[in-house]
Amino acid sequence: MTTNSRIIFNEMPHGLPNPKTALIVDDTQSIDLDNVPLQGGILVKALAFSLDPYMRNRMRPVEIQGDIDAFALGETITGFSVAVVLRSETPLIQAGQHVYGFMHANALGMKGLSLQVLDNKYNLPWRYYVGILGMTGQTAYYGLKDISNPKPGETLYISAACGAVGHMVVQLAKAQGLKVIASCGSDQKVSLVKSLGADHVFNYKTANTAAELRMHGPIDIYFDNVGGPTLEAAIDNVACNARIVICGMVSQYNLGTDKTYGIRNLWLLNRYRAKMEGLVVIDWADKYLDEFHDVVPRDLAAGKLKYLEHVYNGMERVGEALVDLLIGNNVGKSVLVLEDGV
Ligand SMILES: NC(=O)c1ccc[n+]([C@@H]2O[C@H](COP(=O)([O-])OP(=O)(O)OC[C@H]3O[C@@H](n4cnc5c(N)ncnc54)[C@H](OP(=O)(O)O)[C@@H]3O)[C@@H](O)[C@H]2O)c1
Incomplete structure (x- = not known):
């Protein structure tokens, strides 16, 4: 029998989760890798x-x-x-292949068949498939398509610009000929985002966001990752016919629903004929996933796209990694790596 560690939701947070108690690792379960019944599915070992x-x-x-x-x-x-697939009872997937998808956080597990078999033709690290080549990369890629509708020469503002979605948006926007204003939460992140090509980057903790946007705007596209007062400052500085992509509102996630920030200047959307639209990554996969798989691994392998990732080794670091994300201690995509060298 082999120990089958798993990540459990252990404690309901009020405000910021406790990194030691909200998510914990349980090592009490085990699995017989050779004999566990697969019922026509596959047995996998989680890598990241x-x-x-x-x-x-x-x-x-x-x-x-x-x-x-x-x-x-x-x-x-x-x-x-x-x-990675250890055993398979389906002709659709072979042992030794790698799969990506939404799974239980078990070290080892039996899976149904709604996973994507990965064709890693550029031989990139497998863990990239939970980051720039997975959901977060797709979010950036899709968000810069129809909802943003970017035209060369326009100005885009991106918040949480050194994060998983943000640093990819910066690079894709520059590649499409946009002027990029970016904000993030430390001077180290400001330097990194500048190195990715952003035109103006500021630390929102030490600068005044509204003043920065007034000076470097107006904004044709705002890619909103944080919500709250940052969204309000962006709306104050939109250009005529601006598009605001509501991707996420991380500044609000640890507040109770009664404490979230009420945006006060929505009327400006009328004055500036601006539109604001929610982006949900899965909605755009039918239209853009194949294109994403053609373009992003190729550009990453060629060095045209840079990838920032924050790797946490070992399942037991899950609580720390989640809280780091919520307070800005991560630099780039946060990934829990479960096996060395993947
Ligand atoms: N709609 C979708 O389908 C979809 C898909 C993926 C992600 N998202 C959203 O996209 C956003 C970014 O996600 P991600 O995975 O790329 O995370 P991330 O940017 O890698 O990490 C979150 C970042 O948010 C920033 N942050 C935390 N608290 C903040 C606050 N109070 N004010 C301003 N910034 C704060 C921190 O960076 P700083 O150091 O800069 O503060 C932190 O590094 C999130 O809102 C997420 O929910 C949406």
Whole structure:
């Protein structure tokens, strides 16, 4: 029998989750790798697990509706993983292949067949598939398509610009001939984002966001990752016919619903004929996933795209990694790596 570690949702947070107690690792389960029944499916070993801000929104009582299921207290959490296939009972997937998808956070597990078999033709590290080549990369890529509708010479503002989605938006926007204004939460991140080609980068903790946008705007596209007062400052500085992409509102995720920031200047959307639209990554996969798979691995392998990632080695670092995301201690995409060298 082999120990089958898993990540459990252990404690309902009020405000910021406790990094030691909200998510914990349970080592009490084991699995017989050779004989566990697969019922026509596959047996996989997890290699890397994605940590994402939306996970904070899943830490709520299950009775409260949300856009994605709540984590059940005491149960294994789910998220995006990349895994290697150990055994297969389906002709669709062979042992030794790698798969990506939404999985339970078990070290080892039996899976159904709704996973994507990876064709890693540029031989990139497998863990990249939970980051720039997975959901977060897709979010950036899709968000810069129809909703942003960018035209060369326009000005885009991106918040949380040194994060998983943000640093890819910076690079894609520059490649499309946009002027990029970017904000992030430390001077180290400012330097990194500048090195990715952004035209003007500021530390929103020490600079005044509205003043920066007034000086370097107006903004044709705002790619909003943080919400709250930053969104309000962006709306104050939109150009005529601006597009605001509501990707996420990480500044609000640890506040109770009664404490979230009320945006006060929505009337300006009327004055400037601006539009604001929600982006949900899965909605755009049918249209752009094949293109994404053609373009992004190729550009990454060729060095045209740079990837910033924050790797946490070992399942037991899950709580620390999630809280780092929520307070800005991560630099780039946060990934929990479960096996050396993947
Ligand atoms: N709509 C979708 O389909 C979709 C998909 C993926 C992600 N998202 C959203 O996209 C956003 C970015 O996600 P990600 O995975 O790329 O995370 P990330 O940017 O890698 O990490 C989150 C970052 O948010 C920033 N942050 C935290 N608290 C903040 C605050 N109070 N004010 C301003 N910034 C704050 C921190 O950076 P600083 O150091 O700069 O503060 C932190 O590094 C999130 O809102 C997420 O929910 C949406």
